[in-house]
Amino acid sequence: MLVLLGIGVVVLGFVLRANPLLVVMAAALTTGLAAAWTPEADFQIIYQAALTTLAAFGKAFNDNRYVSMVWFVLLAIGLLERAGLQERARMLIANVQAATVGRVLWVYFLIRQSASALGLTSLGGHPQMVRPLVAPMAEGAAEAKFGPLPDRERYLIRSHAAAADNIGLFFGEDIFIAIASILLIKSILEQNGIIVEPLQLSIWAIPTAIAALLIHSLRLWLLDAHLKRKLQAPKKAEAAR
Structure with missing residues (x-):
C-alpha cells in the first residue's frame, strides 16, 4: 500500500499549486522508493531504488526525445x-x-x-x-x-x-x-x-x-x-x- 503515497504527492502538489512537472517527478520518485522500502531495507537498497527510478526517467526521455522537437518550433x-x-x-x-x-x-x-x-x-x-x-x-x-x-x-x-x-x-x-x-x-x-x-x-x-x-x-x-x-x-x- 505504500506505493499509493505517490497519489498523495500528486494531490498535495496540485492543492499547493506547485509546478506540475516537479509534482509528477516527485510522485514517481516517492512511488519508486516506497516500492523498495521494507522494514529490513537498508540504505543501499533505497539508494539502488532511487537510481532505478531515475534510470526509468532517462530511458523514457531518450525513447521519446522526438517529442521535445516541438519546443524548437x-x-x-x-x-x-x-x-x-x-x-x-x-x-x-x-x-x-x-x-x-x-x-x-x-x-x-x-x-x-x-x-x-x-x-x-x-x-x-x-x-x-x-x-x-x-x-x-x-x-x-x-x-x-x-x-x-x-x-x-x-x-x-x-x-x-x-x-x-x-x-x-x-x-x-x-x-x-x-x-x-x-x-x-x-x-x-x-x-x-x-x-x-x-x-x-x-x-x-x-x-x-x-x-x-x-x-x-x-x-x-x-x-x-x-x-x-x-x-x-x-x-x-x-x-x-
Whole structure:
C-alpha cells in the first residue's frame, strides 16, 4: 500500500499549486522508493531504488526525445513574432484593397481544408499559422477599413480565425484515406458488424466537406456584414462631426 503515497504527492502538489512537472517527478520518485522500502531495507537498497527510478526517467526521455522537437518550433515562432511577424502580416494585408476579414479567413479555410484532404494536416494549426499570421492578417484587413478595433470585435475576429482552422481540418482530413480518423471509424463499424472499406468512407466524406465549405462561407459572409454594421456606422458618425 505504500506505493499509493505517490497519489498523495500528486494531490498535495496540485492543492499547493506547485509546478506540475516537479509534482509528477516527485510522485514517481516517492512511488519508486516506497516500492523498495521494507522494514529490513537498508540504505543501499533505497539508494539502488532511487537510481532505478531515475534510470526509468532517462530511458523514457531518450525513447521519446522526438517529442521535445516541438519546443524548437515554438522557439522559432516566438523569435519571428518578436522580430515583427504579426506587424508585417497586418501591413501586408492592409495594402490589399479588396481584402476583408471574411475573404482572408475564407482563403485560409479553403487552403486548410484542401491541404487536409491531401493528408497535409500539419500545414496549418493554431500556434504555427493562426496566431502569428492568419489572425493578424484578418485584424489588419478590418483595421484598414474601420480603423482601431474594439476588444469585442478583435476577439470575435480571432475566434473566427481559430474556427476556420478547426473546421477546415476536421471536415477535410476524412477525405484522405490514410488518416487516423478513417481507421477509427472503420474499426468501430467493424466491431458492430458493419464492414466498409476506407475508400468508401473517404468518398462519403466529400459531401460533408462541401457542406462545411458552403456553411462556413456563409458564416464568414455574415461576419463581414456584422463588422460593417458595427464598425462602419461609428466611423461615419465621427467623420460627420
